Amino acid sequence: MLGAGLMMAHQVAGKAARDGLFLSRYPVSDLPKMIVGAALLAVLLGWMFTRLLSRYSPRKVVPIAILSSGILQCLEWFFLSHHPDLIVVLVYLHIVGFGAVLLSGFWSVANEVFDPREAKARFGRIAGMGTAGGITGGVLAERVVAQFDAASILLLLTILHLIAASLLFYLGSLNQTTPSESRGYSSEGSSSLEAFRKAPFLWSLATLVLLGTTSAALLDYLFKSGASIEFGKGEPLVRFFAAFYTGSQVLTFLVQTVLTRFSLEKLGLARTVMALPTTILAGSIGRLLVPTFPMITGVRSLELILRGSLFRSGYELFYTPIPAREKRSVKTIIDVGFDRLGDAVGAGVLQLLILLSVSSMDQYILIFSAGLAIISIWITTRMDKAYLRVLEQGLLNRAVELDVAEVQDSTTMSAVLRSLPITSLSGERIASVAEAGAAPLIQQSDPFWQKVQVFRSGDIRRVREELASIHQLDPFLVPHLIRLLAWDGVSEQVRDILIESGPRVIGQLCDILLDDSQDFTIRRRIPRILARIGGQRSVYGLESGLNDSRFEVRFQCGRALDYIHQTQHELKVEKDWILEVVEKELSVSRPIWQSRKFLDSRDTEDSFSFLDEAIRERTDQSLDHIFSLLALILPRAPLMTAFRALYSEDRLLHGLAMEYLESVIPERVRGKLIELRDAEPISTEIRNPQDILDQLMGSSQNLEREFRIPSGDVPLPDGKRSRATPESDPH
Numbered sequence: 001m002l003g004a005g006l007m008m009a010h011q012v013a014g015k016a017a018r019d020g021l022f023l024s025r026y027p028v029s030d031l032p033k034m035i036v037g038a039a040l041l042a043v044l045l046g047w048m049f050t051r052l053l054s055r056y057s058p059r060k061v062v063p064i065a066i067l068s069s070g071i072l073q074c075l076e077w078f079f080l081s082h083h084p085d086l087i088v089v090l091v092y093l094h095i096v097g098f099g100a101v102l103l104s105g106f107w108s109v110a111n112e113v114f115d116p117r118e119a120k121a122r123f124g125r126i127a128g129m130g131t132a133g134g135i136t137g138g139v140l141a142e143r144v145v146a147q148f149d150a151a152s153i154l155l156l157l158t159i160l161h162l163i164a165a166s167l168l169f170y171l172g173s174l175n176q177t178t179p180s181e182s183r184g185y186s187s188e189g190s191s192s193l194e195a196f197r198k199a200p201f202l203w204s205l206a207t208l209v210l211l212g213t214t215s216a217a218l219l220d221y222l223f224k225s226g227a228s229i230e231f232g233k234g235e236p237l238v239r240f241f242a243a244f245y246t247g248s249q250v251l252t253f254l255v256q257t258v259l260t261r262f263s264l265e266k267l268g269l270a271r272t273v274m275a276l277p278t279t280i281l282a283g284s285i286g287r288l289l290v291p292t293f294p295m296i297t298g299v300r301s302l303e304l305i306l307r308g309s310l311f312r313s314g315y316e317l318f319y320t321p322i323p324a325r326e327k328r329s330v331k332t333i334i335d336v337g338f339d340r341l342g343d344a345v346g347a348g349v350l351q352l353l354i355l356l357s358v359s360s361m362d363q364y365i366l367i368f369s370a371g372l373a374i375i376s377i378w379i380t381t382r383m384d385k386a387y388l389r390v391l392e393q394g395l396l397n398r399a400v401e402l403d404v405a406e407v408q409d410s411t412t413m414s415a416v417l418r419s420l421p422i423t424s425l426s427g428e429r430i431a432s433v434a435e436a437g438a439a440p441l442i443q444q445s446d447p448f449w450q451k452v453q454v455f456r457s458g459d460i461r462r463v464r465e466e467l468a469s470i471h472q473l474d475p476f477l478v479p480h481l482i483r484l485l486a487w488d489g490v491s492e493q494v495r496d497i498l499i500e501s502g503p504r505v506i507g508q509l510c511d512i513l514l515d516d517s518q519d520f521t522i523r524r525r526i527p528r529i530l531a532r533i534g535g536q537r538s539v540y541g542l543e544s545g546l547n548d549s550r551f552e553v554r555f556q557c558g559r560a561l562d563y564i565h566q567t568q569h570e571l572k573v574e575k576d577w578i579l580e581v582v583e584k585e586l587s588v589s590r591p592i593w594q595s596r597k598f599l600d601s602r603d604t605e606d607s608f609s610f611l612d613e614a615i616r617e618r619t620d621q622s623l624d625h626i627f628s629l630l631a632l633i634l635p636r637a638p639l640m641t642a643f644r645a646l647y648s649e650d651r652l653l654h655g656l657a658m659e660y661l662e663s664v665i666p667e668r669v670r671g672k673l674i675e676l677r678d679a680e681p682i683s684t685e686i687r688n689p690q691d692i693l694d695q696l697m698g699s700s701q702n703l704e705r706e707f708r709i710p711s712g713d714v715p716l717p718d719g720k721r722s723r724a725t726p727e728s729d730p731h
Contacts, residue, residue: 003171004126005133006164007106010157012134012245013141014095017153019224020238021088024150028225029354034089035217035347038096039340046336049101062105063168069098070161077154091154100336109168131253138246142239150238195322195330201386202330204379205318206338208273211372211379212311213342214349215280216303218369221350222362223300226293244297248304255309263310264317265460270384272314276306277376284370288363318387448476455480460489467493473501478508486521495525499532506533510541513557516549524552531560534568543573546581546629554585555621558628565632575633579666582629585622586672593622626673634664 022034052061072094080087110126137160144156196202231237263272283299322330349368353361454466467490473481478501484494498505512518513526527545530538542564545557564571627643638660645657662670 001126001129003106003110003164003167004130005136006160006167007103008130008134009137009140010160010164011099011103012137012249013153013160013242014099014157015245016138016141016238016242017157018092018095019227019241020145020150020153022092023224023228024233024237025085025088028221028228031221031224032347032350032354034092036344036351038093039343039347041093041097042100042340043337045097045101046340049105053105058105058109059168059171062102062109063165065098065105066102066161066168067165069094069102070158070165073154073161074158077151077158080151080154100339104336106164106168109171131249131256134249135246135253138242138249142242142246145235145238145242150235153238199322199386199390201318201383201390202322202334204383204386205315206334208277208376208379208383209315209334209338210342210345211376212276212280212307213339214346215277215369215372215376216307217343217346218349218365219280219283219296219300219303221346222287222296222365226296230293244301248301249308251301252305252308255305256313260309260313264313268384269314269317269387270380272310273318273383274377274380276303276311277373277380279303279306281370281373281377284366284373288366291362318383448474451477452480455484460487463487463490464493467497470497473497473505475504478505479512482508482512482522482526483519485525486519491525495529498529502533503535503537506530506535506537506541510537510544513541513545513553514548520550520553523548524550524556527553527556527560531563534564534571536571539564539571539573543577551621551625555625558625562628562631566636573632578629578633579669582626583669583672585626585629586669588622630665 022031049061049065073091076087076091076094140156141153144152227237227240231240260272263275279302280299283302287295287299319331350365353364358364451466454462457463463484467481470477478498481494481498485491498509509526509530513523513530516523527542530542539561542557542561546554546561548554548557561573565573623646627639631639642657642660645653661673665673
């Protein structure tokens with residue numbers, strides 16, 4: 001996180017140094033030449049950097065590159081006063097040429113330090129700290145120049161890179177194993193061409209990046225030209241650029257936080273990306289009508305904000321259908337190659353206008369920028385369809401694996417739902433389809449297919465309305481409803497409908513629960529529905545689910561059986577079977593036992609928890625699962641008291657709980673349980689089990705005080721509580 005903050009602080013402060021120092025020595029008409037030169041240098045450095053990363057580990061290359069950059073900036077500061085005209089050119093080329101390459105290298109190191117699961121959990125916080133670092137870097141740049149002079153900003157950049165390099169040297173030392181992916185990239189070009197062939201919409205995406213960067217270069221020229229006229233040269237100009245980039249970074253963070261998820265869910269990918277060219281078009285027209293410096297400043301700021309928030313979020317999600325092996329090379333080509341090519345094209349247009357000495361140059365630039373924005377808008381209107389075709393094909397061919405619960409945008413959600421398999425239809429429905437002769441006609445006239453279309457549309461409003469209209473569930477709609485359980489936005493509504501349908505849906509629910517090829521998000525939510533439907537068939541299905549390969553599915557099945565056991569006492573479970581399941585659960589190694597975590601957070605508002613709120617935070621999921629299973633075959637009230645006592649700070653109560661468990665749990669089970677709980681048998685003295693039970697229940701007052709539990713309370717289904725005693729237990 002600190003490394004990301006330092007890298008982004010350097011990037012924002014570097015932009016202020018780059019623009020302020022160059023425009024303090026050269027006229028703005030020389031800017032296009034620098035943009036072309038810097039773009040060519042960036043492409044060359046990107047190619048060289050890729051070759052180095054393919055030969056050596058990023059952990060070795062990136063820290064050395066950042067250290068070299070810091071030393072070079074220190075030399076630039078030293079020689080600036082001696083050869084200012086030459087050094088400001090080198091500073092410009094250095095910051096533009098190295099900036100994107102080094103930032104990309106930092107993320108390559110992060111990808112090697114963390115495994116994929118850790119990366120998914122941590123990268124959001126790392127990126128957030130990067131945003132905060134960017135804001136800090138802009139503030140520091142402005143303050144340093146205000147307190148000292150414009151040249152001192154190069155010392156600030158030196159310090160930031162030296163500290164970042166030190167951190168990366170440390171991160172690189174954490175793991176010396178070179179991943180297999182760091183070698184064998186000789187086929188990078190072929191895999192990139194293959195990716196473009198399989199997903200033609202990538203050409204549209206690359207063109208969109210090219211046109212957007214070209215427009216940005218044109219608007220940036222007008223902005224910097226106006227700034228040099230407004231603020232002159234030297235320290236005031238550098239301070240203005242520092243404040244401008246800092247403010248834009250703050251607003252980018254706010255838009256990213258507040259609007260991005262809403263835009264992706266409601267508008268989809270293409271319309272979210274379209275926000276950038278639409279804003280450029282409106283801003284260019286606005287600047288033509290109101291030719292003032294504040295207007296072009298606002299347009300340039302909006303372009304930066306939307307590019308770093310809405311456009312970037314939608315742009316990254318367009319890579320969803322691309323296999324991981326091909327994605328890395330494709331992104332490098334588009335992110336670096338087409339992006340810098342756009343800079344070069346924009347600079348070429350500017351240089352041509354300067355050479356031709358065109359009058360009213362500002363108007364020509366704005367008209368050209370507006371024209372590029374119109375082309376970009378036209379491209380985005382066509383991208384959704386092409387993207388959906390590639391994504392659906394990838395999902396159907398199992399080339400792309402997605403967890404429906406993690407999909408953020410409505411475009412991808414629609415493709416995922418449409419690609420889910422449709423259950424077999426009855427003979428009458430098949431005959432009606434054949435009779436009509438065309439699927440579109442059936443979809444227009446058949447209410448069943450109309451409902452299916454809505455369920456797979458990805459439009460949450462339409463789906464909720466359709467679910468609310470269901471009064472008597474068509475059995476053929478059940479598979480489509482079950483698959484909607486993976487969608488957080490409608491899962492509770494679907495769960496209520498399935499519960500209300502009762503025993504008629506138990507068979508299909510059990511089939512999907514026990515099929516490990518089905519979406520895990522769905523399978524882990526089915527046991528709660530079976531529990532509320534109840535019945536011996538649900539018990540049979542849940543008992544089979546206790547053998548599932550995923551711990552969370554087994555855990556939810558155990559919870560559901562416990563719920564049924566409390567609400568329907570006449571339904572029985574096989575004691576020997578439960579003991580076999582418990583023994584199997586206890587046979588895992590200690591690291592696995594302690595590391596079990598859930599993707600779904602526990603729902604503390606329902607009645608499924610075996611534990612009350614006071615103790616829930618102290619437990620681990622593995623032991624929680626074991627005791628919920630034991631509650632199916634042992635008296636519940638003393639078992640819960642013993643469970644609480646295991647987490648008591650009173651050593652005597654803890655020992656009494658272990659003694660009770662030893663008296664009621666078979667020997668083949670209790671030995672492993674004691675081992676995994678880091679406990680030893682309390683006593684070799686043989687005592688009457690009833691005496692131990694009486695003493696344990698008599699200690700419940702101490703537990704009630706420690707955990708602040710109302711006296712004698714035991715949670716029961718549906719939120720009720722009971723004054724439990726051993727005699728009142730259903731066993």
